[in-house]
Amino acid sequence: MAKTDRLFRLLHLIRGLTPPITAARLAAAMEVSERTIYRDIEALRAAGARIEGEAGLGYTMTEDPALPPQTFTQLEIEALVLGLSEVQARGDAALGGAAADALTKITATLPERQQRQSVRAINLVHRFAQPHAPAVDMTLLREASWAEEALEITYRDNSGAVTTRQIQPLALAYLDTVVMLLAWCCLRQDFRQFKVGAILDARRTGQSFRPRRVPLLREFVDRLRARRQELAQRD
Structure with missing residues (x-):
């Protein structure tokens, strides 16, 4: 995997995982060594990412340079969470995964208070019967x-x-x-x-x-x- 692609993937993981995130956890998800994770985190910091923490303690991203800051009302956040959760429940595996990634990226651009609102959204989606996977791709x-x-x-x-x-x-x-x-x-x-x-x-x-x-x-x-x-x- 090219280094640029690896750094983008690492950013996405840090956005989506619950902090603090250990290097061991990131290395397992990325299928690289912990030493590579340490080097990549330093590269992200040099590029402007505010990632707090250190080896042995875990990491937390406090500011993401790759995404512009966003602001939504609480009702708009509820609508986003509900809509993308419905896609995850209703769509095929690829579409559902894309919805989960989109929600992670959107949440990462929110101020801390609104990130908490997205995690604690009151509108939830659950389907007792999962749609049948079609034979066609x-x-x-x-x-x-x-x-x-x-x-x-x-x-x-x-x-x-x-x-x-x-x-x-x-x-x-x-x-x-x-x-x-x-x-x-x-x-x-x-x-x-x-x-x-x-x-x-x-x-x-x-x-x-x-x-x-x-x-x-x-x-x-x-x-x-x-x-x-x-x-x-x-x-």
């Missing part, structure tokens, strides 16, 4: 959407029929109990919503549909909104 779906790259998927519909089709992925929608992939279906030449749990396989094609994703998604959302209004009027 969620990271692949996200990266194809970001890159605006068509996918070839194998899909089982509600009747049990299995088809292979090319789609242009637009967005992932997290509903109450399922995750839907919103896409343009090249087979049907129309918008479709695919249950992620029913996607048996997905492969990147290398075929770009840039810059169509944003206008396609906007049109899809407009259609869904119009459909909801139509159904509401019938009621």
Whole structure:
């Protein structure tokens, strides 16, 4: 691991672990020697990080130069903790881990009083039933959407029929109990919503549909909104 990457990772650990943090604990997490931890902490201090403590006692970060100071109201802190906790509970492993890392970084920018408020937030998330892990790689779906790259998927519909089709992925929608992939279906030449749990396989094609994703998604959302209004009027 390059030294710069190692220092960023060490900073992230010091932000997230409960102080005081011993060099032995950091060395185990980083898979390096304690001597390397001592040298890296001195490098971080030289770069402006205020890290109190010493060998044998443990370390505490009192000021983080890598992150600008932030300030939030207590209700905003509660909203951040609740929202990111929901992502950890609802998302796949990669998305949940990203939410945990984001919360750690945000908390590290807060004044000490607000850090305590985030740790003692009153809004908690707990799910008795964990969502089933989909067969398809969620990271692949996200990266194809970001890159605006068509996918070839194998899909089982509600009747049990299995088809292979090319789609242009637009967005992932997290509903109450399922995750839907919103896409343009090249087979049907129309918008479709695919249950992620029913996607048996997905492969990147290398075929770009840039810059169509944003206008396609906007049109899809407009259609869904119009459909909801139509159904509401019938009621």
